[in-house]
Amino acid sequence: MAQEIDSVDAKILDIIQRDAGLSVAEIADRVGLSSSPCWRRIKRMEEAGFIRGRVTILDNFALGLNFEVIASVKLALPNRENLQAFEDMVLAWPEVTEVMTVTGQVDYMIHVVTTDMHAYDNFLRDKLLGSALVSDVQSRIVIRVAKRTTALPLDLVENVK
Template identity: 85%
Template sequence: MPQELDAVDARILDIVQHDAGLSVAEIADRVGLSSSPCWRRIKRMEEAGFITGRVTLLDNSSLGLNFEVMASVKLALPSRENLDAFEQMVQAWPEVIECMTVTGAVDYMIHIITTDMHAYDNFLRDNLLGSALVSDVQSRIVIRVAKRTTALPLDLVEDIKKPTSA
């Protein structure tokens, strides 16, 4: 880790990754700082790249986006050019909320959210199988989500300086 974080920084990161809508004053109060030093710490962590953005999380079911799929995608020829071309294509597909290059028998795992089975079938036929880059798609329909979080396990970060006891 190029820049050191201390226990207060870690606490700030933990707070904002769970609720980015809190004001600086509310965050400062929770970590025992005044607003100005807390704001400076947040700005420093943004500039260092520890904080990359702030978003509002939406409930897909409430919005009628009830059909979720994890799909493994194999390219016909996984050359550098084809990998780059596929990754560029994925950027234009709003249904794909995650795309990861993986090891093993397939090239990508993609997480897709859409309205229903018919919408997914259209997406599969028109976008994935409609591309000459793709040779195979294996779809896994999500039945139930047992856990979903965007929070990183900060307690696993060894380089965060722990407070010293006197």
Template identity: 85%
Template sequence: MAQDLDTIDARILDIIQRDASLSVAEIADRVGLSSSPCWRRIKRMEEAGFITGRVTLLDNFALGLNFEVMASVKLALPSRENLEAFESIVQDWSEVIECMTVTGAVDYMIHVVTTDMHAYDNFLRDKLLGSALVSDVQSRIVVRVSKRTTALPLGLVSDKLKSS
């Protein structure tokens, strides 16, 4: 699918993934296009599914959401039905900001954000362990975040485009 992109497309994507508030004119100026062709490229990439949405990123610490946990979740019975059921209930848990199926001794890694240890304990007891689907949870409290980004490594896409 990346072969449908050229280096200008990759530059546009890199710009808007770092700051979606920029106008089309500002993006166009940064990549050396006029506004109309830039807008058409952005629309084409939206329609192709390269751009799936635009959001505003919030500072969890400024909002008092100071407690983060990475939790390994093991299901009691990892059947197709139970995997789908767990993935469905996680959608309703606002504390879970990421849920990923993983390989190895556990079934999922979830990233939980909440206000404090007590709120996490309530989440753990009432929601995670309260679900008959879950047999084990191993929690890792995040002490410090040394890097956090939503930006994908589009330099890898650009490198691939240059070599093709």
């Protein structure tokens, strides 16, 4: 059974998932608590696994990482060992920002971020297709991102007291 959170916890989570750079005092002020109880709630939610980490979201375009691809990857033989070997392999590739096991005709969808089409071609040839684990890759070039967020829809959480 999932651990319960109350409405104040949900507000805290919503605030920090949108801006993890806020101080505990700023978060406490926004939810109507003093700093110490707010800090204790945050620590409890970290220990419970609701908060996995805090990161800074970078702008890939400002950094010159202007080429994004969503690739469908089919393994040659999708057995337990090969699935794990593929996942271990892509974890080491910095160009891959997301890896999802999916249902259907392919085994994985991966999000790849790189500088340009030539860099992606090198990644595709040298890494993805260079692996005997992979039998097919279908690449979809991202033209424009209409929405990108890491914020979860906390209003859908059923275990809020």
